[in-house]
Amino acid sequence: MADYTAEDLIAVIDDLTDARLTHYIRIRAVQPMISAQGTRFREVDRARVELLCNLSDCYGLDDDALSLVMSLLDEMHGLRGEVQALMQALAREPDDARRRISARIREVRTPDGSPDRH
Numbered sequence: 001m002a003d004y005t006a007e008d009l010i011a012v013i014d015d016l017t018d019a020r021l022t023h024y025i026r027i028r029a030v031q032p033m034i035s036a037q038g039t040r041f042r043e044v045d046r047a048r049v050e051l052l053c054n055l056s057d058c059y060g061l062d063d064d065a066l067s068l069v070m071s072l073l074d075e076m077h078g079l080r081g082e083v084q085a086l087m088q089a090l091a092r093e094p095d096d097a098r099r100r101i102s103a104r105i106r107e108v109r110t111p112d113g114s115p116d117r118h
Contacts, residue, residue, distance in 0.1 A: 004041040006032075013050050015057060024052050027063050029070050 010016050024030045030048045033040045041049070048070065055061045055069060090098055 004043075004046055006039060006041070009041055009046060009049055012046070013053060015053050016049060020053070021049065024049060024066075027067060029066050 004012075006018065006021055009021060010018060021030075025032065029052055030041075030045050032045060033042065052066055052070070055066055061069065090101060093101070
């Protein structure tokens with residue numbers, strides 16, 4: 001796991017300045033770790049800051065829109081973990097249980113009997 005200082009991030013991300021990074025932290029779009037060595041950023045923080053710069057520069061998103069996008073991404077990431085855990089739990093069930101659950105999922109997704117398009 002990479003560990004970055006603010007200076008490291010500014011060096012590796014085009015168009016990132018100290019003021020811009022401070023702004024992203026202030027609007028809580030990125031939350032660095034505070035350690036005995038000072039403020040540190042993880043690899044995921046580097047990716048978030050890079051995305052924030054791109055969304056700001058390429059799409060002109062304001063602070064509210066940036067916060068919304070990052071919140072939705074965080075929520076999607078959490079849901080992805082939940083689905084992975086569910087799939088792992090389901091894989092441990094007997095074949096008959098997996099078939100029953102798969103049938104129930106199809107029923108729920110297509111309650112009117114129409115073909116599932118997904």
